[in-house]
Amino acid sequence: MNNFNSLYADQYDHIYAEKNYASECDLIEEAVNRxxxxxxxxxxxVGCGTGNHAMELAARGYRVTGVDMSQPMLDRAVLKANGLDKARRPTFICGDARHFKTGQLHDTAIMMFAVVGYLTTNDDLLAALRNIRRHLKPGSLFICDFWYGPSVLSIRPTDRVRESSTSEGRVIRAASATLDIVHHTADVTFKLWSLKDNQLLSETTETHRMRYFFPQEFALLLSVTGFSLKTMSAFPSLDTPLSDEAWNALAVAVAT
Ligand SMILES: C[S@@+](CC[C@H](N)C(=O)[O-])C[C@H]1O[C@@H](n2cnc3c(N)ncnc32)[C@H](O)[C@@H]1O
Known part of the structure; x- marks a missing residue:
């Protein structure tokens, strides 16, 4: 699936304008401190998208490398980073989580906003987690959030429509999903319409296949790829227990 195309990337920050990246970075730092x-x-x-965590964390003093397989998403990240002081700018690399190479070892890795769910087969997941592990020093943390299987099966995806304001007008996003319970995936079809004064400027449709995970499965995936699970909780908290009412889970693991 060739997703996060240019039209989708154009609207990404508008659609998720309410997502609080700064408080997610607080959560990442809380995990690090703990x-x-x-x-x-x-x-x-990894899967840095338009660079919202990368930018915030760079502004807080970390040297950040962002990797994403969508060049259109990275183009937006690079544009935003140009507004940061040169010494603070993240480095952005176009690459696949399974194969990218940064040529260095890092102290922490993050994979935020269900990026891990885009690796939908066991082979792809293992390849990505092993590749991330190869880029980390022993003792480094790996922090990610993912769709929590028990809640996906309990709540079930519903059709959703969201409207957001843009500099030009507004964007409407409709999402609908079908579950494949055997493979732990949902095919989510997003339709985006960009409008100015009720005139259609652009439209695009993408289907994202997303995998959801169960706690023991995720712990096993981590342990066979060189990580040891430290904690799993209901996102966005390190202390709220997993529950089938919370769609997203947060995992913190350490590179062994
Ligand atoms: C939902 S977006 C999250 C972006 C960013 N982490 C955020 O929080 O806004 C998912 C991102 O993962 C990227 N992605 C999906 N599969 C990937 C893979 N195999 N390797 C690298 N990036 C991937 C997509 O291109 C997209 O930018």
Whole structure:
């Protein structure tokens, strides 16, 4: 699936304007303070998208490398980073989580906003987690959020429509999903319409296949790829227990 195309990337920050990246970065730092043996200086953001975590964490003093397989998403990240002081700018690399190479070892890796769910087969997941592990020093943290299987099966995806304001007018996003319970995936079809004064400027449709995970499965995936699970909780908290009412889970693991 060739997703996060240019039209989708154009609207991404509008659609998720209400997502609080700063407080998610607080959560990442809370995990670091609680579980890291040494304060991290370098941070790898896998599936960095338009760079919202990368930018915030760079502004907080980390040396950030962002990796994403969508060039249109990265183009928006680079544009935003140009507004930061040169010394603070993240480095952005176009690459696939399974194969990218940064040529360095990092102190922490993050994979935020269900990026891990885009690796839908066991082979792809194992390849991505092993590749991330190869980029980390022993003792480094790996922090990610993902769709929590028990809640996906309990709540079930519903059709949703969301409207957001843009500099030009507004964007409407409709999402509908079908579950494949055997493979732990949902095919989510997003339709986006960009409008100015009720005139259609652009429209695009993408289907994203997303995998959801169960706690023991996720712990096993981590342990066979060189990580040890520290904690799993209901996102966005390190202390709220997993529950089938909370769609997203947060995992913190350490590179062994
Ligand atoms: C929902 S967006 C999240 C972006 C960003 N982390 C955020 O929080 O806004 C998912 C991102 O993962 C990227 N992605 C999906 N599969 C990937 C893969 N195999 N390798 C690298 N990036 C991937 C997509 O291109 C997209 O930018």
């Amino acid at each position: 579980f890291a043996t040494n304060p991290p200086k370098t941070l790898l953001d």
